[in-house]
Amino acid sequence: MARGKIKPKLPQSSDDPRVSVKLTVNGEEVTREVSVRMLLSDFLRHELGLTGTHVGCEHGICGACTIVMDGKAARSCLTFAVQASGREIRTIESLADPDGTLHPLQQAFQDCHGLQCGYCTPGMIMNILSHLESDAEIDLSDAGVREILAGNLCRCTGYQNIIAAVRRAADHMAPKAGQE
C-alpha cells in the first residue's frame, strides 16, 4: 500500500511580503528580514530566541507579553515587528546581571512571593519597571498600585503579594537620603 509514501508538499518558505527591520533590543542593535505580519512577540521569541517574553491571549487582555518600548510599557502581541523598527525595546532578559544577581524588582517578587507559576511575571515586571523608571512620581497607595497592575492578569497569587513586591521594589530602588 502506498499509504506510507504520501508526502505532504509543505512549503519551505512562505509567500509573505518581507520587510527589513532594524531595532535595538536590550541595548543590542538587531537587523532582520521578517514577514510583515510577524508580531513583535514572535519576533523576540522566534527570531531572537528571547523566550522570556511570554505569549498569553494574543489580543491584549492578559499582559503576559508586555515589554518596554522607548521607555513605555507596550503589548508586544499588539505590535507588528515592523512597527518597532527604529525603536528601543527592553525585555525581561535585560534585568538580571550577567552573574545572575537579580534586579531589585525581581528580587522583590521573590522576597514577597509575588509569583507562583511565573507565566505572567515577565509582563508584570516590565510593566512595573516602566513606572519605577519613569520620571513621573509613582502612587504607592493601594489604588495607585492596582491601577498600574490592572492590565496584567495573574491566575495564581491573588495579587496581594504582587502589590507588596511593587512597594518593596519602589523602596529599594528609591535613591536613599545622603546617597546620590
Place this chain on the structure above:
Amino acid sequence: MKPSLFDYVAPRSVDEAISLLKEDSGAMILAGGQSLIPAMNMRLASPSRLIDIQNIPGLAHITVGNGKIAVGAMARHREVELHDGAAAANPVLRAALGHVAHIPIRNRGTVVGSLCHADAAAEMPMILVLTGGSVLVAGSDGRREIAAQDFFQFHMTTSRQPDEMVVEAQFPVLPPGAGFAFEEFTRRHGDYAIAAAGCILTRNGAGAVATVALAACGVSSKPLRLFAAEQILAGTRLTAADIKAAGDAACAVVTAPGDMHATAGYRKHLFASLVRRAVEKAAARAQ
C-alpha cells in the same frame, strides 16, 4: 493565532496615505493597532493592505487654542491623558481617558483611532459627542470637518468615506465656570463601559441651569446626546426630583440588548443612576 496575509506600506505624507487608500478598497489605516491588531489576530479583520501612518510627520500634536483641543491622528491616549494643557482646557478628557483600557494599551492606542473604530461602548467617541467636537478628515477632494453628531453612525461605522483619513480630532474647551463629570460602570477596571454618562453644565447667577449637555455610551448602537434629559434639566434648580426625572427620561435611549454583563433591565436601572450621579457631580463643580 496570526493575521492573514497583507501588504504593508508606511507612507510619509497624508496625500500618499489617501492615494493608497483610494487604490485598494481592502486597505486599512494602522494607527496604534490596539483595536485593529487584536481583530486581525483573531481574523475578524483581514485587510489586504495596512497603511501605517506612524511615520507621517505632523500627526502627533496635541494643541490647545482657539477654544479647542486639537488632537492629531497619532497622538496616543496616554499622551492626551497626561497633557496638562489639555486637562486644564477640558478636564473631562482626562477623566474619561482613565477608563480607556489599561496604561500599556493607552501608551500605544490613539484617540483618533478610537473615534474611527467607533465602538458604541468606547469612551472617547462619547466625549467627542458630549463636548460637541468634530473630526477633520482628509480625502482626495481636500479636507472637510465632520461634527461628532454626524460622524458616528452605528456600531463601528462612521461617515468617513473609504478613501478618507481622519487627521485630527477637535474637542471644544470647557465653557467658563462649567462643571463636568464622567461616570462609568464596568465589571473590571479598564473594560469597555456597560454604561457610562457624561455631563457638562453651567449655572446662572441664581443657581439655575443655564446650559447642560449630557451624553452616553454603552447603551445604544452609537454614542448619544441625551436631549430629552437635557430639556428636563434646563432652567431648573436641580432639585432631587429634577435630577430623578432626567435619569428616568435618559433611560428611553437604552436599546442595547441584554448580554453576559447586564440584562436590558439592569442596564437601564444602572444608566439612570449614572446619569443622576453625573448631573450631581457636574452641578457641584459648576461655579
